[in-house]
Amino acid sequence: MSGRLAILGMGPGDPELLTVKAARLLAAAPVVAFFAKRGQQGHARRIAEGLLPPGCEELRFEYPFTTERAPDDPVYESALAACYDRAAAALAARLVAGRDVALLCEGDPLFFGSAMYLFDRLAPHYPTVVIPGVTGMSACWTAAAAPIAHGDDVLTVLPGTLDEAALAGRLAACDAAVIMKVGRNLPKIRAALGRAGLLARAIYVERGAMPGERVAPLAEVWEAAPYFSLVLVPGRQRRR
Amino acid sequence: MSGRLAILGMGPGDPELLTVKAARLLAAAPVVAFFAKRGQQGHARRIAEGLLPPGCEELRFEYPFTTERAPDDPVYESALAACYDRAAAALAARLVAGRDVALLCEGDPLFFGSAMYLFDRLAPHYPTVVIPGVTGMSACWTAAAAPIAHGDDVLTVLPGTLDEAALAGRLAACDAAVIMKVGRNLPKIRAALGRAGLLARAIYVERGAMPGERVAPLAEVWEAAPYFSLVLVPGRQRRR
Numbered sequence A, B: 001m002s003g004r005l006a007i008l009g010m011g012p013g014d015p016e017l018l019t020v021k022a023a024r025l026l027a028a029a030p031v032v033a034f035f036a037k038r039g040q041q042g043h044a045r046r047i048a049e050g051l052l053p054p055g056c057e058e059l060r061f062e063y064p065f066t067t068e069r070a071p072d073d074p075v076y077e078s079a080l081a082a083c084y085d086r087a088a089a090a091l092a093a094r095l096v097a098g099r100d101v102a103l104l105c106e107g108d109p110l111f112f113g114s115a116m117y118l119f120d121r122l123a124p125h126y127p128t129v130v131i132p133g134v135t136g137m138s139a140c141w142t143a144a145a146a147p148i149a150h151g152d153d154v155l156t157v158l159p160g161t162l163d164e165a166a167l168a169g170r171l172a173a174c175d176a177a178v179i180m181k182v183g184r185n186l187p188k189i190r191a192a193l194g195r196a197g198l199l200a201r202a203i204y205v206e207r208g209a210m211p212g213e214r215v216a217p218l219a220e221v222w223e224a225a226p227y228f229s230l231v232l233v234p235g236r237q238r239r240r
Helices: A020-027 A043-048 A074-096 A115-122 A136-143 A164-172 A183-195 B020-027 B043-048 B074-096 B115-122 B136-143 B164-172 B183-195
Strands: A005-009 A031-036 A057-062 A101-105 A128-131 A155-159 A176-180 A203-206 A214-217 A229-233 B005-009 B031-036 B057-062 B101-105 B128-131 B155-159 B176-180 B203-206 B214-217 B229-233
Touching (some): A020 A101, A020 A128, A020 B020, A031 A043, A057 A074, A074 A115, A101 A115, A136 A203, A136 A229, A155 A164, A164 A176, A164 A183, A183 A229, B005 B020, B020 B101, B020 B128, B031 B043, B031 B074, B043 B101, B057 B074, B074 B101, B074 B115, B101 B115, B115 B128, B136 B203, B136 B229, B155 B164, B164 B176, B164 B183, B183 B229
Parallel strands (some): A005 A101, A155 A176, B005 B101, B005 B128, B031 B057, B031 B101, B155 B176
Antiparallel strands (some): A176 A229, A203 A229, B176 B229, B203 B214, B203 B229
16 A cells, blocks of 8 residues: 655645645655755745644755756756656655655646646645645735725736747736746846836735745836835725 | 735635634634525535634625626616615624624635725725635636646636637637636537637536535536536646
């Protein structure tokens, strides 16, 4: 009998934003696995602090790069694939031995999460359950007290890595938008919002639902943006 | 001292998908309010079954229509606005009297939720906290075991109420899509997905994270879709 893999959505940052189900499965997990950047504790692991069962085995997987690279860089892609292969092999060894494993994933596992690559590798071979979580973007529009989409709004979630013209074109075509992967793309995002006539409506949110949470009109933010930041363009605010 | 309004994201359906924070606030709420369709218990209230504190006051607000109408129908709009005005007045009366109120909202309150209209009316006047929740769409892609978006995918959330040409155009421009408000729009949505060349990738999910959950390739679904249904087009599935 192999063990079961539980991929747990850990929510955006506040440990109380875990679901009751994820908290229950975490508290019973003999093996707890997570990804982290080099030299850091890892965001999912930080959320789990104080919730891990005593004596559980911790498996920490380190990303091979400290900053994100272009997704079409073949060196980056193959190094990441090897990282996911190693992590999957480590989890498989525990599962084969009959041990249940909880894989922690910030936000919602199947929404832009690294856990998806382990899901692809392991779910075909081992009993697997995924527990959805509150996304980082939900935490950000809640922090901003900004209802993001109403009625028949079209909402688009965009990576800030797109080029300025592509960003501007997509922004002009939607009612509401969330721009992720802000970081060093902030000047380009600001320019694209300006071209789309949306700069005055754009809200910058840093570290939503985490210590140091910060909300500001994007037009007033000029310094560098950290990894945990988003830009929101709330929808049509139809009066009802 | 006025009471505090807590707008609680109740998640997609499974009571265990409530956040720890929403469950804690619900368990201490002297007044619990929620919306429901005529003749029905209400989805948010159903999720809360078994979690309400003994002796709490329940405030049930009924929508003035049993099916959704075109958002530009002025009769529909004014009847809804009057419904939200009445609900806001009922909550304000409790808040002024110093009683805390929990307003239950399925999914995530500030993401296409009716609670947004009470937030707009009450948050400027009373201490208000919003607790984000797991969205229905997260429950649906989790039910489908379908990672929805990867890396630099553009994800668009579309209302099925758009006309066929608009739907097809927007679908052709994104990497991943979620189509909400399916119901009687299903034949049109199918046609739009066909025009965009995406029908073979489309997944139909009914009642995600609820009793009676069902997942099927959209191409195989021909019967009428209920209110709690979504269509998913997962993103690029980039191999890593």
